[in-house]
Amino acid sequence: MLNINIRDSAARVTEEALLQAIRDAAPVLKRAQAGEEKYADSQGWLRLEQWAGEDWLRQIESIAERVKKTCDAFVLIGVGGSNNAARSVIEALKEDGGVEIIYAGNTLSPHALNKMLRSLEGRDYAIDCIAKNFETLEPGSSFRILREAMAKKYSPEEAAKRTICTGTYGSSLEKLCQQEGYTFVPFPTDVGGRYSAFSFVGLLPMAVAGIDIRSLVRGGRDMEALLHATDAASNPALRYAVLRNLYHRQGYALEMLASFEPQLRWFNKWWVQLFAESEGKDGKGIFPVAAEYSEELHAVGQYLQDGAPLMFETFLDIQEPTDHLVIHSDGKQDHFDYLNGKDFWEINRAAFDATVTAHSAKMPCVILEIGALDAYHFGQLFYFFQFACYLSGELLGINPFDQPGVEAYKGWMFKALGK
Numbered sequence: 296m297l298n299i300n301i302r303d304s305a306a307r308v309t310e311e312a313l314l315q316a317i318r319d320a321a322p323v324l325k326r327a328q329a330g331e332e333k334y335a336d337s338q339g340w341l342r343l344e345q346w347a348g349e350d351w352l353r354q355i356e357s358i359a360e361r362v363k364k365t366c367d368a369f370v371l372i373g374v375g376g377s378n379n380a381a382r383s384v385i386e387a388l389k390e391d392g393g394v395e396i397i398y399a400g401n402t403l404s405p406h407a408l409n410k411m412l413r414s415l416e417g418r419d420y421a422i423d424c425i426a427k428n429f430e431t432l433e434p435g436s437s438f439r440i441l442r443e444a445m446a447k448k449y450s451p452e453e454a455a456k457r458t459i460c461t462g463t464y465g466s467s468l469e470k471l472c473q474q475e476g477y478t479f480v481p482f483p484t485d486v487g488g489r490y491s492a493f494s495f496v497g498l499l500p501m502a503v504a505g506i507d508i509r510s511l512v513r514g515g516r517d518m519e520a521l522l523h524a525t526d527a528a529s530n531p532a533l534r535y536a537v538l539r540n541l542y543h544r545q546g547y548a549l550e551m552l553a554s555f556e557p558q559l560r561w562f563n564k565w566w567v568q569l570f571a572e573s574e575g576k577d578g579k580g581i582f583p584v585a586a587e588y589s590e591e592l593h594a595v596g597q598y599l600q601d602g603a604p605l606m607f608e609t610f611l612d613i614q615e616p617t618d619h620l621v622i623h624s625d626g627k628q629d630h631f632d633y634l635n636g637k638d639f640w641e642i643n644r645a646a647f648d649a650t651v652t653a654h655s656a657k658m659p660c661v662i663l664e665i666g667a668l669d670a671y672h673f674g675q676l677f678y679f680f681q682f683a684c685y686l687s688g689e690l691l692g693i694n695p696f697d698q699p700g701v702e703a704y705k706g707w708m709f710k711a712l713g714k
Contacts, residue, residue: 296521297679298664299531301538302655308541314528316537321527323689327682328523337696339485339494340681343519346483346494347512355495358459358478359502363394366457368418370411370441371500372400373425374433375568376488377461380497383562384511384673385504393505399441400424400434408437412444421457425496427482429468432708452476461495487696489569492677507670514674522682532679535661536686542607542659543581543691549606551599553586555647556613558668560587566680573684573695580691589646600657607659610651611676615667616640 301308330338339345362369371378378401385396397420399411422445424438445454455476462468463484472479480495491497493515498508522532539550552566563585574580584606586595599608620639624632634642654660665672688695 300662302660304656324527324533339483340490343493355498362421362503366419366421368395368420369503370397370422372434372437374401377425379565380492381500383565386561387558389504396504400437423459425461511670511674514671515678518675518678532683536683540690547607549582551606551608554611555588572698609661612662612664
């Protein structure tokens with residue numbers, strides 16, 4: 296199970312101060328564990344059984360099997376919370392072969408969209424338009440050009456069989472599905488996009504990609520059980536949420552999520568969206584950024600070590616090896632013989648330890664230890680961060696489930712396009 300460690304040579308937050316802050320936050324934890332009436336329309340994710348129970352999993356697996364039998368590509372049409380969770384797991388864990396997952400609905404770039412369409416040439420494919428609010432321009436416009444492409448390739452009946460829509464009941468998207476014979480599956484009305492990993496939104500694309508979604512859901516359920524049964528003093532989500540807010544009060548305006556595993560590249564994007572969209576409001580919030588080490592140690596590393604003290608750093612520390620590769624001597628004098636016989640896992644581990652030691656002399660560092668990079672532990676991470684984000688937002692004094700600022704640019708954009 297996930298563990299939290301603190302590395303901070305300056306002891307900016309003492310253990311005594313942290314424990315007192317955790318005691319003060321205990322009522323927030325109790326309210327979150329019970330679920331709050333004021334957030335009833337946004338907490339369908341709080342109990343995984345609601346949207347990731349056995350009946351839902353069977354439906355998801357049935358649709359996924361149908362796709363896998365008839366397709367070698369599957370287009371996930373979605374933006375933000377409609378694709379980030381699925382993509383983070385698929386890009387980390389999908390093995391070679393099987394159905395290729397292609398992404399659309401997350402850009403308005405004609406170059407990117409044409410490249411996506413070219414990747415489908417000569418392929419048998421299905422599409423899944425994921426849109427809680429079927430007014431968002433990116434997925435809506437991609438859905439239209441993909442329908443046009445399918446109409447050129449398949450008969451109307453076959454195109455309809457290959458079209459899935461994940462939307463809300465009673466929406467214009469559901470009505471379109473009824474008119475055209477598309478498969479319609481629910482986007483929970485009581486779950487925001489960034490909290491939707493454990494629903495059709497995240498689980499169906501994962502299942503098509505061959506991810507063990509039952510293992511992922513089991514990891515989420517185990518984390519749910521832990522966080523709902525554990526008191527304030529030993530609750531890891533509360534400890535993390537309290538730490539974030541204590542550092543923020545000391546002037547640390549940014550949090551850097553970092554790891555030494557490129558498999559987490561897309562998970563970083565999911566995490567950034569979760570906290571940015573949840574906490575960035577009312578003139579408040581910790582700005583979330585992410586780094587992929589060791590590459591970015593040669594980019595932002597200088598700023599982290601010697602620049603302005605703006606941020607604290609949270610490391611994802613994978614405990615079990617993800618792979619092995621041993622360096623052998625080739626007899627040439629390249630001055631790297633000190634690496635002879637060493638596994639890259641060991642080398643990467645040395646880089647991790649050295650970075651934490653160096654950075655913790657400059658800024659607070661929080662280390663989240665994760666057992667392994669597999670579907671089960673991704674499930675744990677999703678639920679842990681969702682619950683911690685809820686707690687952190689409450690401690691910050693904002694609503695962690697709305698996103699009024701996202702709508703600001705849309706009015707100007709729609710006006711420019713003549714809507």
